[in-house]
Amino acid sequence: MEGRIAMEHRPKRWEILRRFPRRRDQLLPVLHALQRANPRNYLSPDDLRAAAEHLRLPLAAVYDAVTFYSMFSLVPRGRHIIRVCRSPTCHLLGATPLIGALERELGIRAGETTPDGLFTLEVVSCLGLCDRAPALMIDEEPFGPLSPGDVGALLARYREVVR
Amino acid sequence: MKAFAERKILLSNVGLIDPERIDDYLERGGYGGLRAALERTPADVVEELKESGLRGRGGAGFPTGIKWEFVLKSRGKTRYVVCNADEGEPGTFKDRVLMEGDPHRLIEGMAICGYAVGARRGFIYVRGEYALSIRRLERAISQARERGFLGRGILGSDFSFDIEVRAGAGAYVCGEETALLESMEGKRGWPRIRPPFPADHGFRGRPTVVNNVETLANVPEIVRRGAAWYRTLGTADSPGTKLYPLSGALTRTGLVEAEMGIPLRTLIFDLGGGPPEGRELKGVLVGGAAGAFLAPDELDIPMDFGSLRRIGAILGSGAVLAFDDTACVVDLLGSVLSFFAHESCGQCTPCRVGTAVLVDLLARVRSGNGDASVLDAMRRVTEVMEVASLCPLGQSVGLPVGTALEKFRGEFESHLKRGPCPRCEAATEVHA
Numbered sequence: 062m063e064g065r066i067a068m069e070h071r072p073k074r075w076e077i078l079r080r081f082p083r084r085r086d087q088l089l090p091v092l093h094a095l096q097r098a099n100p101r102n103y104l105s106p107d108d109l110r111a112a113a114e115h116l117r118l119p120l121a122a123v124y125d126a127v128t129f130y131s132m133f134s135l136v137p138r139g140r141h142i143i144r145v146c147r148s149p150t151c152h153l154l155g156a157t158p159l160i161g162a163l164e165r166e167l168g169i170r171a172g173e174t175t176p177d178g179l180f181t182l183e184v185v186s187c188l189g190l191c192d193r194a195p196a197l198m199i200d201e202e203p204f205g206p207l208s209p210g211d212v213g214a215l216l217a218r219y220r221e222v223v224r
Numbered sequence: 225m226k227a228f229a230e231r232k233i234l235l236s237n238v239g240l241i242d243p244e245r246i247d248d249y250l251e252r253g254g255y256g257g258l259r260a261a262l263e264r265t266p267a268d269v270v271e272e273l274k275e276s277g278l279r280g281r282g283g284a285g286f287p288t289g290i291k292w293e294f295v296l297k298s299r300g301k302t303r304y305v306v307c308n309a310d311e312g313e314p315g316t317f318k319d320r321v322l323m324e325g326d327p328h329r330l331i332e333g334m335a336i337c338g339y340a341v342g343a344r345r346g347f348i349y350v351r352g353e354y355a356l357s358i359r360r361l362e363r364a365i366s367q368a369r370e371r372g373f374l375g376r377g378i379l380g381s382d383f384s385f386d387i388e389v390r391a392g393a394g395a396y397v398c399g400e401e402t403a404l405l406e407s408m409e410g411k412r413g414w415p416r417i418r419p420p421f422p423a424d425h426g427f428r429g430r431p432t433v434v435n436n437v438e439t440l441a442n443v444p445e446i447v448r449r450g451a452a453w454y455r456t457l458g459t460a461d462s463p464g465t466k467l468y469p470l471s472g473a474l475t476r477t478g479l480v481e482a483e484m485g486i487p488l489r490t491l492i493f494d495l496g497g498g499p500p501e502g503r504e505l506k507g508v509l510v511g512g513a514a515g516a517f518l519a520p521d522e523l524d525i526p527m528d529f530g531s532l533r534r535i536g537a538i539l540g541s542g543a544v545l546a547f548d549d550t551a552c553v554v555d556l557l558g559s560v561l562s563f564f565a566h567e568s569c570g571q572c573t574p575c576r577v578g579t580a581v582l583v584d585l586l587a588r589v590r591s592g593n594g595d596a597s598v599l600d601a602m603r604r605v606t607e608v609m610e611v612a613s614l615c616p617l618g619q620s621v622g623l624p625v626g627t628a629l630e631k632f633r634g635e636f637e638s639h640l641k642r643g644p645c646p647r648c649e650a651a652t653e654v655h656a
Binding site: 084085086087088089090092093116118122125126129130131132133144147148149150152153154157158185186187188189190191192193194198201 | 312313315355356396408409410411428472479513547555562567
């Protein structure tokens with residue numbers, strides 16, 4: 062069993078897991094921590110196996126939970142996750158043109174990652190930012206209200222940091 | 225007639241204190257409720273809550289004191305307090321404002337609850353997207369521990385209680401209390417069949433109080449100032465104040481607090497500033513996506529549990545989503561239905577299939593493909609969902625559908641006759 066998780070960033074992963082008691086109710090906290098530590102912002106097969114092993118759960122139980130919750134990803138994502146809200150309030154106040162502007166500016170469709178690995182665009186149910194609709198979050202930072210014309214300047218702030 | 229305005233009790237500190245400094249909270253009387261509770265017996269505190277008439281602010285409106293009494297009198301020795309902070313109802317952001325702006329009020333309310341029901345551990349299940357709420361709560365909890373408001377032997381008593389924050393991971397259904405408990409146990413958030421209720425069989429099978437953030441935030445003042453004071457606020461049926469999140473086509477969106485029973489008209493026109501210049505109010509979705517559409521001739525309705533129930537609506541989260549004459553109700557209902565189809569957990573067939581069928585039927589209305597029988601089909605689907613769905617998610621979809629069809633029927637019929645309006649056309653260009 063040990064050998065199977067011996068690949069990418071294993072020592073770091075062990076450092077993370079040791080903080081969590083080996084109980085099933087720790088599954089979501091463990092998955093959040095592993096995903097946060099993964100440079101590609103997702104849960105790799107090795108992450109899943111490590112979580113299962115640490116919590117003494119069948120791998121299927123871990124996979125089951127991961128696929129249920131929208132914040133966990135099984136595919137690599139960009140450095141920044143853009144979560145754009147399409148709740149009824151945001152929809153009413155212009156989420157659709159905002160999503161369109163984001164797709165054009167990023168050159169990708171919702172659910173995809175830019176080729177440079179900088180952004181992933183996700184369309185989500187409701188962010189609880191209805192007083193600032195239409196709204197989005199980039200990583201943990203909320204923004205709104207936004208019009209399609211605001212998108213370029215907003216993304217530029219994140220692009221500049223990289224250069 | 226009573227004159228209504230903002231009345232800040234839960235929000236009395238928000239924006240005025242630094243939520244990351246416990247001293248700010250203490251200077252304004254914070255933790256006085258916990259101190260007062262510890263001087264009384266747990267049964268006494270539960271009695272005070274019962275007398276206050278506080279009803280759960282998560283949407284169902286169940287009397288909080290009675291819920292606490294179930295747990296206090298339960299047989300199990302290990303008991304838990306769980307705060308439902310999985311706020312995800314569209315149009316709703318009240319719990320976020322409380323947690324970000326005055327986290328100690330929630331922590332104090334939970335500690336009092338723990339003392340009253342005999343629990344030693346509490347959990348706050350916060351939706352994963354609320355990163356700032358999580359950070360503020362964690363900081364507040366560690367400050368409360370340092371000052372002896374949490375931990376072993378609180379304030380020199382023999383009562384011990386501690387709180388842990390748990391982050392959700394993006395699933396609206398986890399706002400349903402038994403789905404939330406499943407999620408906390410490390411499983412997919414599938415609602416449990418009730419009974420048994422969490423008061424008997426909650427977190428890890430133990431007796432558990434599950435209360436909403438706003439409910440628990442009411443507790444410190446009730447204990448500090450008494451049930452009689454609390455009952456001077458609001459209505460006999462729904463005592464206290466309520467947080468009303470205002471959103472949509474309003475001049476001033478944001479969170480307001482007012483006494484229960486404030487007329488919807490006052491919320492929209494006085495506190496929300498009415499629709500933007502030159503526009504007319506067309507309707508309001510009250511209580512969240514799982515709430516009811518109201519027409520402009522229903523604005524005098526008092527915003528409390530009983531009054532809304534009497535007209536076939538619900539208070540729900542208290543959310544007020546206003547829309548003006550530039551909006552299309554068919555399009556707006558389409559957004560509501562897409563939300564439910566996406567968030568249906570898939571466990572029970574009526575909801576999993578029903579939400580998908582409703583999305584398809586609405587698409588036919590949008591594009592003008594069909595006749596009035598499409599609208600009848602929508603009603604039949606929601607009737608099945610109301611009686612046969614496992615949890616409130618599926619059971620409540622009939623409310624927005626039924627009220628939209630009833631109050632804005634002409635708009636649905638005109639789409640069927642003439643085809644899509646510009647708003648519907650724009651909305652269907654997008655995918656995902």
